[in-house]
Amino acid sequence: xxxxxxxxxxxxxxxxxxxxxxxxxxxxxxxxxxxxxxxxxxxxxxxxxxxxxxxxxxxxxxxxxxxxxx
Amino acid sequence: xxxxxxxxxxxxxxxxxxxxxxxxxxxxxxxxxxxxxxxxxxxxxxxxxxxxxxxxxxxxxxxxxxxxxxxxxxxxxxxxxxxxxxxxxxxxxxxxxxxxxxxxxxxxxxxxxxxxxxxxxxxxxxxxxxxxxxxxxxxxxxxxxxxxxxxxxxxxxxxxxxxxxxxxxxxxxxxxxxxxxxxxxxxxxxxxxxxxxxxxxxxxxxxxxxxxxxxxxxxxxxxxxxxxxxxxxxxxxxxxxxxxxxxxxxxxxxxxxxxxxxxxxxxxxxxxxxxxxxxxxxxxxxxxxxxxxxxxxxxxxxxxxxxxxxxxxxxxxxxxxxxxxxxxxxxxxxxxxxxxxxxxxxxxxxxxxxxxxxxxxxxxxxxxxxxxxxxxxxxxxxxxxxxxxxxxxxxxxxxxxxxxxx
Ligand code: HEM
Ligand code: SF4
Numbered sequence: 001x002x003x004x005x006x007x008x009x010x011x012x013x014x015x016x017x018x019x020x021x022x023x024x025x026x027x028x029x030x031x032x033x034x035x036x037x038x039x040x041x042x043x044x045x046x047x048x049x050x051x052x053x054x055x056x057x058x059x060x061x062x063x064x065x066x067x068x069x070x
Numbered sequence: 071x072x073x074x075x076x077x078x079x080x081x082x083x084x085x086x087x088x089x090x091x092x093x094x095x096x097x098x099x100x101x102x103x104x105x106x107x108x109x110x111x112x113x114x115x116x117x118x119x120x121x122x123x124x125x126x127x128x129x130x131x132x133x134x135x136x137x138x139x140x141x142x143x144x145x146x147x148x149x150x151x152x153x154x155x156x157x158x159x160x161x162x163x164x165x166x167x168x169x170x171x172x173x174x175x176x177x178x179x180x181x182x183x184x185x186x187x188x189x190x191x192x193x194x195x196x197x198x199x200x201x202x203x204x205x206x207x208x209x210x211x212x213x214x215x216x217x218x219x220x221x222x223x224x225x226x227x228x229x230x231x232x233x234x235x236x237x238x239x240x241x242x243x244x245x246x247x248x249x250x251x252x253x254x255x256x257x258x259x260x261x262x263x264x265x266x267x268x269x270x271x272x273x274x275x276x277x278x279x280x281x282x283x284x285x286x287x288x289x290x291x292x293x294x295x296x297x298x299x300x301x302x303x304x305x306x307x308x309x310x311x312x313x314x315x316x317x318x319x320x321x322x323x324x325x326x327x328x329x330x331x332x333x334x335x336x337x338x339x340x341x342x343x344x345x346x347x348x349x350x351x352x353x354x355x356x357x358x359x360x361x362x363x364x365x366x367x368x369x370x371x372x373x374x375x376x377x378x379x380x381x382x383x384x385x386x387x388x389x390x391x392x393x394x395x396x397x398x399x400x401x402x403x404x405x406x407x408x409x410x411x412x413x414x415x416x417x418x419x420x421x422x423x424x425x426x427x428x429x430x431x432x433x434x435x436x437x438x439x440x441x442x443x444x445x446x447x448x449x450x451x452x453x454x455x456x457x458x459x460x461x462x463x464x465x466x467x468x469x470x471x472x473x474x475x476x
Contacts, residue, residue: 013423014409020128020416021166032409055174055289058423060182 003041003066005050007034011061018053018062025049034061080116081108086457089357090399093118093387102373107380109459110147114380115373116358118387120394120411122371123359126383128416129370132362134163139363141378148251149361152244155258156265160301162309162360162418169417175294176302176421179283185424188226192432195221199433200440204471209447211437211467215318218433219311226425227306228279229268237264241307265300280306310422313355314429316463320353321346321434323453323467326446328401335403336438345403346430350412351389352401357462359383359414385411386462445473 005025007018012033018026019034025046029035041047047067054062077091078084085092096103096118107114117126126132133139136150137158144150152158161172195218203214224234244257269285276282284302287294294302325332335345364370364379375381389410390398396407413420420426437444446453447468456465 015413015419015423016124016128016416017419020130021170023130052170052174056170056177058177058180058419058421 003047003050003064004039005036005041006039006063006065007036008061008063009033011059012057013059013061015058017056017058021053021056022049026053079108080105081459083457086455089384089386089462090390093384093390096384097387097391097393102371102375107149107382107459110144110149112144112147112149112380113141114382115375116382116384117371118384118391119371120388120391123383123385123388123411124415125371126362126381127359127411127414127418130166130417131365131368131370132381133165133365134360134362134418135165136163136361136363138165139365139378140361140380141363141376144361144363144378144380152258155255156262156297156300157244157258157304157308159297160305160308161421162305166417171289171292172294172298172302173421174289175287175292176284178287178289179280180421180424182424184278184280184283185428188222188425189428189432191225192218192222192428195225196432196436200436204440209469209471211322211469212315212319212464213466214437215315215322215433216311218318219314219429222425222429223306223310226279227281227303228277229272229281229303233264233268233271237261237268237304238307238311240264241304245308261304262300265303266296268303269296269299306422309420310425312461312463314426316355316461317349317353317426317430318433319464319467320355320462321349321430322437323464324349324353324401325434325438326444326469327450331401331403332438335435339435341403342431342435343427344405346427346434347410347412348401348403348405349430349434351395351405351410353462354386354389354410354412355461355463356412356414357384357386358460359385360418360460383411385414441469441471443471443473445470 014032016028019028025037026034027037041050050064054064076095080092101119101122103116105114117123136144164172199214199217203209240257240260244254244261272281272285284294284299335341362381364375364377366377368375389412392398394408413423447470454465456463
């Protein structure tokens with residue numbers, strides 16, 4: 001099963017923590033809001049990175065789906 | 071070619087009352103400006119344009135960790151916050167991966183679901199604070215604004231009142247400039263003692279409050295240890311009290327200064343969230359951010375910085391940068407458009423923003439609702455800001471609550 005990474009722009013406040021943590025995975029768009037640079041995560045490092053950001057984002061805007069563990 | 075000098079010395083008495091002329095000068099003439107930081111007399115750089123402030127706060131070549139990266143001069147100046155105490159390892163100074171670890175454990179306590187539950191206690195505390203303001207012989211908005219975050223944080227942390235007050239006072243002593251280092255050291259020891267007491271007591275009565283969540287927070291096998299819990303408790307008080315007080319005080323003043331904006335706000339409650347963002351932009355609670363330190367020799371925004379260079383991000387300068395905001399010196403609660411940096415940006419952006427937004431959104435309009443005839447009780451030019459290099463807040467704001475004949 002693939003792991004996908006998305007940002008819910010209706011929740012994102014543009015705090016930029018995701019990009020500061022992992023510039024390879026996130027950028028801030030012209031609207032100042034976060035955009036994933038990759039939507040399918042394959043390596044264990046990427047998946048762990050995405051989970052870190054999910055835990056740190058102040059608005060719960062980052063959505064990672066397809067993880068096996070609960 | 072000669073460039074006129076800075077209109078006011080940075081971090082001097084005139085600057086504290088009105089830093090904006092100096093910020094405008096810096097943005098135009100020296101966007102990354104080297105100077106000697108007067109508190110501690112240390113070689114420092116100040117960054118003033120929005121774009122550069124934004125970049126600085128998101129740039130991993132900078133660290134908040136003075137102990138690891140700051141210049142010798144900075145460390146020797148005694149500017150390192152709570153050096154050698156539990157507080158020296160708080161979230162605000164950590165770099166990844168430690169920052170990631172603690173921030174994740176802490177952020178779990180600020181879920182949107184839990185934040186939503188804080189509105190009701192906030193409304194109750196604001197109503198009680200308004201009653202106390204009404205009974206006061208010399209009503210002062212800064213007293214009102216201080217009482218609210220202290221009570222709200224105490225209640226949502228779920229900690230008993232007396233030790234909590236001791237803790238607040240110890241923190242106050244720890245950060246008040248004092249030539250006697252022993253007083254400061256003792257204050258930090260007290261913070262640790264009170265913190266441990268509070269946590270011990272709390273372990274016996276765990277509930278759904280913030281402190282219980284911190285105590286029980288788990289990430290896999292990971293959890294916050296005793297020192298980290300004490301640091302987190304102290305951090306909530308250090309980061310959550312004076313900031314919120316300042317925002318409420320400055321916003322009430324802004325609305326007294328701008329009756330048309332106040333009328334607009336009181337006429338339409340839907341404007342409140344946007345107004346809070348505008349207050350954070352127009353007169354945010356932090357003039358500048360915490361120190362950042364260059365981890366290596368580097369170029370930043372066209373300026374060479376040596377490793378260890380202390381750099382401050384002028385948040386209120388960024389928030390008033392005409393390159394970013396149209397008519398930046400105008401208060402406009404209906405402003406749409408780019409996000410301010412009143413809550414910082416990047417790794418260390420404000421963890422408590424959601425709570426701060428609730429507190430401000432309830433406390434600011436409530437004053438004008440309850441006291442429609444409120445007016446300044448001193449001449450406008452006697453309203454003064456406290457001389458604090460980090461926080462921007464009114465020292466006091468005496469008001470008449472019911473102005474007869476107005
Ligand atoms: C109006 C109120 C507030 C304002 C304007 C404000 C502003 C800020 C700013 C600008 C920063 C970033 C500082 C920097 O990067 O140098 C920050 C960080 C922080 N704030 Fe707030 N804050 C407010 C209220 C609160 C409250 C109520 C809490 C908690 C109860 C809180 C907790 C924190 C924490 C823990 C950090 C550090 C986050 C990290 O290092 O990852 N703040 N705040
Ligand atoms: S950390 Fe969250 S709120 Fe901040 S920019 Fe990234 S997605 Fe948006």
